[in-house]
Amino acid sequence: MPDNSVEGLKARYGDRWRWLAVVTVVVGTMATVLSATVVNVALHDIMLEFGLRQGEVHWLATGFIAAMTTTMLASTWLLDRFGVRPTLVCAMTLFTLISVAGGFADTPGQLIAARVGQGAMAGLMQPMGMYLVFRIFPVNRRGQAMGIYGMGVILAPALGPVLGGFLVDQFNWRYVMFAPAPVTFAGVWMAWRFLPVSSSRPARYTFDFSGLTLLGVTIALTLDTLTRLQALGGQEVRIMAQAIAVLVLLVGFVIRERTARHPLVNLTLLRQPAFLYATMGAMALGLALFGSTYLIPLFVQTTLGFSATEAGLLMLPAGVVLGVIFPLAGKMADQRSARSLVLFGIAMFALSAVLFAWMGEYAGFGWLAFWAVLGRIGIGFMLPALSIGALNPLAPEQMGAGSSSINFARQLGGALGVNMVALAIEFGEHVKGLPTAQAFESAWWLVALFVAIAAVPVWKMRA
The missing domain is CATH 1.10.287 (Helix Hairpins)
Incomplete structure (x- = not known):
């Protein structure tokens, strides 16, 4: 059996072992975000097959995010008790099995249950990437590492809608449930090979x-x-x-x-102003990221008559641009004020949401794609800066709780955001059971408002 202690990994791979470990957790992150976003382009077809209204089908997104939000706080205890490698392997294995089972669902209840199960496993996986980066990289290289790690968060939303659209149009919506399984299956092998075994763990405590x-x-x-x-x-x-x-x-x-x-959430971390304000900003980021990812495919398919493939392709340029921006923004977070970067990101995303609300019904494919690009540039500047601003002031033993809490805040914002967006759409005008452009306009104004409000706590972050 290979030696997976830090010394053993250094002996086998040299200094690059850190990057191999980061790539491994990126695979897990990509699977969770892919699963969260790939289903959005299939919502229209699922609504038609099962006869669901938008107010019901949103549970496929909301249930996933809510389950992820709840279970991710358990990751700190699992990391302390078992270590990152066995925890990640178990979570990815169960995620794979649940994804396959969801593809064979016969009723909306079974499909929603599978989405909740996926979200529960995703919640265990997602904080581990940030935790690992802050444990194995020195302070002056964390922004760069977060930029590389964050590409997993970015590439999945870029590729997810395109992959989902292709699968829906060429096969059917069930294949979007199968899509993440090969990724997590590969991640299991990589985790056993590249992730370090903890040399020491805290004394056991009750969950x-x-x-x-x-x-x-x-x-x-x-x-x-x-x-x-x-x-x-x-x-x-x-x-x-x-x-x-x-x-x-x-x-x-x-x-x-x-x-x-031994609390699930370490509320004492909120006594640190930088962490408190970054947590509030993370909630707004979750609302922006998940709310817009839910809105755009449903809007262009339901109101503008785009196919699932076209809806996915619309999101592709935004994901590619974000993939370029994210590492650069991560490197800038090592050198500049987190507050200034996040405020710039908020302004860019708010502009994108206003353009969708104001002229989305009348814009062509190119303009819609450009507005999506503006929003993703904003998210690219917000995410690494918020993480750096929140976690850098913490002591090493607080990293696990801090990373879980900041991820929890982002996911909670996403869960509430998708639900509130769905509520705004449902209260809007409908024709033959489907929301009109006016209904989506209200939802976009709501997203823009909440992101703009987030500028208040971010402004209070120290430069």
């Missing part, structure tokens, strides 16, 4: 199951309450009761985390 349960129920009930707002008539009392229950559960979760010996 905060109570905190995880409270958080999971709170998120699920919040999203269900938002969904019920789409059909408000006759449900006012239930919606009000659920809203009160959400507040009670949230208070209970905060009390539990403040008193638990």
